Amino acid sequence: MAAKTAIRSESGKVRRVIVVGGGLGGLMTAIKLCEAGVPVDLFSLVPVKRSHSVCAQGGINASVNTKGEGDSPRIHLEETAYGGDFLANQPPIKGMTDAAPGIVYMLDRMGVPFNRTPEGLLDFRRFGGTLFHRTAFAGATTGQQLLYALDEQVRRYETVEVEDENGMAIPGEKMVRKFEFWDMLSLVQDGQGVCRGIVAQDLKSMQIEAFPGDAVCLATGGPGIIFGKSTNSVINTGTAASAAYQQGACYANGEFIQVHPTAIPAADKLRLISESARGEGGRVWVPKNPKESRRGREVPESERDYFLERRYPGYGNLVPRDIASRELFVTCFHEGRGVYNTRTAKNESEVYLDLTHIPKPTLKRKLAGILEIYEKFVGEDPYDNPMRVFPAVHYSMGGLWVDFERSADGGLVHGSPRNQATNIPGLYAAGEVEYQYHGANRLGANSLLSCIWGGMAAGPAIASYRNNMGSSAYDAGSNLFDGAKKREQAKYEAILKMDGPENPFQLHAELGQMMLIDVTIERHNDRLDQVLAKIEEIDARSRKVSVLDTSSRMNQSAQFVRHLQNMIVLARVIAQGARNRDESRGAHFKPAFKERDDANWQRSTLAMHREGTNGHGQVNYVRELAYNLNGTQVNVSDAVDVGLVKPRPRKYETAGAASATAADDKAKASPSTTSV
Amino acid sequence: MSQAKNVKLKIKRQESAEGPARYDHFEVQWLPQMNVISALMEVRKNPVTSDTKEKVAPVNWESNCLEEVCGACTMLINGRVRQACTALIDQVAPGGEEITLEPMSKFPLVRDLVVDRSRMFNDLKTVKAWVQLDGTHELGAGPRQSPENQEEAYPLARCMTCGSCLEACPQVNDSSNFIGPSAISQVRLFNLHPSGKMHAKERLEAIMGEDGVAGCGKAQNCVEVCPKDIPLVDSITQVSRQATKHMLFGWLFS
Numbered sequence: 001m002a003a004k005t006a007i008r009s010e011s012g013k014v015r016r017v018i019v020v021g022g023g024l025g026g027l028m029t030a031i032k033l034c035e036a037g038v039p040v041d042l043f044s045l046v047p048v049k050r051s052h053s054v055c056a057q058g059g060i061n062a063s064v065n066t067k068g069e070g071d072s073p074r075i076h077l078e079e080t081a082y083g084g085d086f087l088a089n090q091p092p093i094k095g096m097t098d099a100a101p102g103i104v105y106m107l108d109r110m111g112v113p114f115n116r117t118p119e120g121l122l123d124f125r126r127f128g129g130t131l132f133h134r135t136a137f138a139g140a141t142t143g144q145q146l147l148y149a150l151d152e153q154v155r156r157y158e159t160v161e162v163e164d165e166n167g168m169a170i171p172g173e174k175m176v177r178k179f180e181f182w183d184m185l186s187l188v189q190d191g192q193g194v195c196r197g198i199v200a201q202d203l204k205s206m207q208i209e210a211f212p213g214d215a216v217c218l219a220t221g222g223p224g225i226i227f228g229k230s231t232n233s234v235i236n237t238g239t240a241a242s243a244a245y246q247q248g249a250c251y252a253n254g255e256f257i258q259v260h261p262t263a264i265p266a267a268d269k270l271r272l273i274s275e276s277a278r279g280e281g282g283r284v285w286v287p288k289n290p291k292e293s294r295r296g297r298e299v300p301e302s303e304r305d306y307f308l309e310r311r312y313p314g315y316g317n318l319v320p321r322d323i324a325s326r327e328l329f330v331t332c333f334h335e336g337r338g339v340y341n342t343r344t345a346k347n348e349s350e351v352y353l354d355l356t357h358i359p360k361p362t363l364k365r366k367l368a369g370i371l372e373i374y375e376k377f378v379g380e381d382p383y384d385n386p387m388r389v390f391p392a393v394h395y396s397m398g399g400l401w402v403d404f405e406r407s408a409d410g411g412l413v414h415g416s417p418r419n420q421a422t423n424i425p426g427l428y429a430a431g432e433v434e435y436q437y438h439g440a441n442r443l444g445a446n447s448l449l450s451c452i453w454g455g456m457a458a459g460p461a462i463a464s465y466r467n468n469m470g471s472s473a474y475d476a477g478s479n480l481f482d483g484a485k486k487r488e489q490a491k492y493e494a495i496l497k498m499d500g501p502e503n504p505f506q507l508h509a510e511l512g513q514m515m516l517i518d519v520t521i522e523r524h525n526d527r528l529d530q531v532l533a534k535i536e537e538i539d540a541r542s543r544k545v546s547v548l549d550t551s552s553r554m555n556q557s558a559q560f561v562r563h564l565q566n567m568i569v570l571a572r573v574i575a576q577g578a579r580n581r582d583e584s585r586g587a588h589f590k591p592a593f594k595e596r597d598d599a600n601w602q603r604s605t606l607a608m609h610r611e612g613t614n615g616h617g618q619v620n621y622v623r624e625l626a627y628n629l630n631g632t633q634v635n636v637s638d639a640v641d642v643g644l645v646k647p648r649p650r651k652y653e654t655a656g657a658a659s660a661t662a663a664d665d666k667a668k669a670s671p672s673t674t675s676v
Numbered sequence: 677m678s679q680a681k682n683v684k685l686k687i688k689r690q691e692s693a694e695g696p697a698r699y700d701h702f703e704v705q706w707l708p709q710m711n712v713i714s715a716l717m718e719v720r721k722n723p724v725t726s727d728t729k730e731k732v733a734p735v736n737w738e739s740n741c742l743e744e745v746c747g748a749c750t751m752l753i754n755g756r757v758r759q760a761c762t763a764l765i766d767q768v769a770p771g772g773e774e775i776t777l778e779p780m781s782k783f784p785l786v787r788d789l790v791v792d793r794s795r796m797f798n799d800l801k802t803v804k805a806w807v808q809l810d811g812t813h814e815l816g817a818g819p820r821q822s823p824e825n826q827e828e829a830y831p832l833a834r835c836m837t838c839g840s841c842l843e844a845c846p847q848v849n850d851s852s853n854f855i856g857p858s859a860i861s862q863v864r865l866f867n868l869h870p871s872g873k874m875h876a877k878e879r880l881e882a883i884m885g886e887d888g889v890a891g892c893g894k895a896q897n898c899v900e901v902c903p904k905d906i907p908l909v910d911s912i913t914q915v916s917r918q919a920t921k922h923m924l925f926g927w928l929f930s
Contacts, residue, residue: 031812047797048736049837108818111807111869112799120820138830144745145833152806159801180753180794204786233740266715267707269742273780305907365827373743377709391749456812505734548723549733554787556736557720601899 005165006037006467008394009474014162014173016041017462018198019186020214020240021047024451025431025458027150032459034157038466041211043179043200044636045235049151052221053451054398056143056274056369059135060107060627062100066121071097071132071337072095075662078645080446082658083129083320084397084439085586085596086647087253087604089640092404092419095412096453100523103452104136110149113368125366126279127444129320135445139425140274140369146448178292183559184240185491186215187247187427188484192500192628195426196473196480199488202556208489210481215426217458218244219451222396224604226567226574227520228512230393231263231272233644240565241400242431245573246617247360249422250436250625251607253301253398254570255393255577256587258442259520261324262353263392267464270392273353275444277387278317280362282355282553284308284324285386291339296352296386307331313657320585323652325391329521332390334549339388348438355384377512393520396586397442398577399435401606403624403636410643413455415631417465418634420458423627428462430454434605440586468630495561500544507545510536511571519575523590528579535575539568540617569609569617576619577605577620598647683708683765684726684774693785700735701727701774710755711854712753712760712768712775713739720912737789744903747836751789752778757843757901780843785898796837799855805862805880807872819870832865832911834904841898841908847891855883855892857898861911867918880915889916 004010005489009081017033019026030040044051058285065071076097081090108114108122114136115123138145157176161169161546181203188197188210197212219566223238224230245251261284262277263270278417285304292299308327309316328351332338338347355371360383363371373619401423412419420428420436430451514534518527541565549557582596584590606625612618614629626635651657682703690697703726704718720734739749742761749760753768754776755890769775785789841857842848848856863879866872889912898908 002785028812035811035813046740046746046748047793050740050748052741053834055743056740102814105814105817106812108809109871111829111833111866111872113826113833116823116826118823120822122817139832139835141745144836148833152800153809153812155801156804156806157845203929204792233746235740252847266709266711268711269719271743337841369745375742377764379712379764423884432683459747468726503721505717510720549735550719551691551787554736554790557734564857633823 007162007164009472011475012111013256013474014039014576015214015472015474017466018211018216019219020198020216021051021431021433022119022152023051023053023219023221023223023431024147025433025455026217027092027147027154028452028455029217029219029458029462030152030156030176031150032456034160035464036386036459038463039367040176041172041179041213042176042182043182043184043198045181045183045203046645047150047180048154051147053147053448054238055145055231055272056146056448056643057140057272057274058279059125059137059142060104060128061134061443061445062099062136062449063132063134064101064122064124065105066364067133069132070638071663073100074665076100076131077661078662079130079436079658080443081645083443084441085650086439086602086642087256087585087640088437088439088667090642090644091406091410091412094410094451095457096437099453099456101212101447102483103449103456107146107149110153112286113146113249115139122428125276125316126221127627128275128278128318128324129315129443131659133656135276135279137366140276140367142149143448148451154417157620162268180423184220184243186243186484187424188212188481189247189424190476190480191247193424195424196476199484200209201281201492205551206555208485208492209599210485212476214469214473214480215428215462217428217430217462218400218483219429219455220433220591222399223570224393224396226512226571227393227515228509229268229270229516231260231270232393237563237567238568238570239563244400244422244424244427246525246569246609247424248609249424250425251399251570251573252400252401252604253577254573254607255581255605256397256440257393257520257574258395258397258587259325259391259392260321260394262330262386262389264374264389266377267549270669271373272394273387273389275321277285277353277355277367277370280366282317282353282357283318284351284353285350286339290340290347293342296339296354297356297384301664312627312652314657319652320441322444322589325521326589328391340649346543348388350388351390352386353389356383356384356386382398391521395442395447395515395656396432397438397440398574398605399433400429400437401433401604403634404436406641415460415464415647417461417468417533417629421465422475423625425627425629428458430458432465442650470571472632477611492558495558496547496550498561500546502541502545503548504542504545504557504564507538507541508564508567511568515571519578521589523578523588525579525590525592525608528575531575532572532579535568535572538617542568572617573607573619577612579609580621581605596649603641604640606638622657681772683710683769684776685715685719686776687781687789688787689735689783691787694709702731706765707891708892712765712777713749716760722812726926735789736787745836747838750780752780757840757914759838759903762903769814773847774876778840782843782848783839793839794836796839796842796858799859800837800853800862803863803879805858805859805866807866807869808875821870824896825868829865829868831904831906832835835861835906836904838903840901844846844897844901846895847893848895852891853887855872856886857912859883860866860889861906861908863915864911876918877922877926880919882921883915884919
């Protein structure tokens, strides 16, 4: 039974697609769907303008090559694959880096106030893992500015009417309907496992409803809050991804968690000081004398150890984040050379990030946003004295597994319904919630790009899936949705009755502390075994929490109990994945297995959920996946597609090492050109 | 100096706009770099009042980024509207004074410190705060812009829709429909953009009259409280001038 038309179901309802998450990935998906004529229901935990994308600071990568450096999307592809230690499939990276210049132009057309050159062109700056000026930026609040631009475009679609097949407006139906302050609880799946919609809860009234959608796209961001304090926003618990995983979606490369080298510690969160500080010339150092008691600015040049520049002369302070974070960790923990605090008479876990040699007007124009954060939260003047920083959990390279269709030239087949598709038919994912673009380590300023590109790929893929689907979700029958709603209502009722001895917020602090210490920069198998045992203990205790609040109106405690349960499930995926992978690659570093092991581990970690006999989840690792897309069987394996850039050892000691092949190719293509 | 200090909070509690209000008192341990948000986070780990030792429901509040770029955690702290994340305990209560937290008063209450600011997002629709794009497909580079234009636009573009300016504005009250400074400033922003200004007329028409620019009483409270130092008064003056010009001479060009 096919739907009546592309717009209406058999029963006459307007056929919508559900997007969960209103950051860059979700908004871009929504815009692309609207442009394809597909109406959208957009769900978000917060008003979409307050999504976590606002926290991105430094910029967005695109090889526009306006600085005469010979940059190109080909080099961007190579440096991204190399920076990710060859764990990412390369066709999607190619799709992204090829599209990047067009994406930045599009954002400029939308009105993003990017910094300008004197000639009125977009300005670009340097970022980690590259020698090229490739990063477009709007001060140091680029993520906020990009989010606002997409938010504005989606708001316009909230005022645009849905048209029927004859071009007539359908009264009362707008292209985008927003559901802000709604929490996704679960997917609605039919008897064949096809995703037909979601169940969600209104966080003001606590009402639970089921919503049909011809397809669902999750763009719900990363799970950083599992680590307690991080650079992430408080909503980044990974709850929706965890729910989808527990319903059969594959979670890939969960163990790859990016720790950003430069953040400022505090009681509630670890605030990021963007890599753009180093992109604009900021230098990282510690005093050569570990008991140095003078203020940073008073320590003479000759008595400073610029340890990143010393160890990595090729890329210096702009080595990729995994390497910089490890070096900071070694300097502070293993060598005990963190900045000395005369008050406590000990070496703190802090190094200097120094901008004081750069003229103040330049800093104001390019970095004011982050320097303002430092001033407001630390109460010190970063123009006058070097900032004190330390690494913090920042980004998840891993996430929901998503597919792609490879084209003959090793790139992407644009518009293929396989792009951004999870292994649950009808469920798509875009943005940090999925694992596709960054491999074992993400390069700075590639996340804004991958979120927007993910949405650009997901929108057309979903439209194509929807055009070819057998029957609309709106004709799936009310029993399916009533059943799903009742199931979630029962679960919520059970949470409201929880009256045990444990405090859920306290329990979360315990989980976070443990994950932060043992599952981040350095990983040891004996410690990971203890973590896994402790996760089981925390899981058991999470069933004995008190809900603390039984109100039937906005009830943040009850909501948090659910998020905590979902965080524990993903914590297990992350820790178990780390335990299994006996090698070092990108952000995953084991001192007992220092080398990358391509023979055994050049492959994606594919985790599937299984209910254990004790009611706890178990992680089942698979080497192959199969799913059915509108009647076509798709079979994939965990092998990484490295057809475009052949894996080689990753070294940042020598300048140009990350872009060596592209440079070679270029030299071969034009042998007569002499390089200068 | 090193002895354990406590942070004292007095928080307005209300189940709903209709329900009765009360104040709960809490005390939590002081932590380095502590802000109002971390104090609230400590309270929910053990939600017991400090005076009556009563177990109460944890306080509901809105927050997200915790670095003053999302605008979510806006509330009244000791009677002054601001973000709770940048309200450092050592600055708000240097001598260990009790800190009073209340929800903003110009928006409908949801619960405790949470209010409903959806009117602000609707106002952005009213003023058409967007550049009308032909599409997101590749259309080449955007219009060239001088660095000066960018430097005028960027501060305006940092508005987080936090509501501080509406809270502080005497003209925003139960008996007025004044749209408030933030939406007017967005009119200025989009009328500055080379393609945005092609639809300047529609935006100006949306803010003419009593509920628009004419509603401003020039109290200038908005610039005082704006956490991002957005030149809101300048924006109102400029947009007001644009609107007057359009009203007087617009017909000449139509």
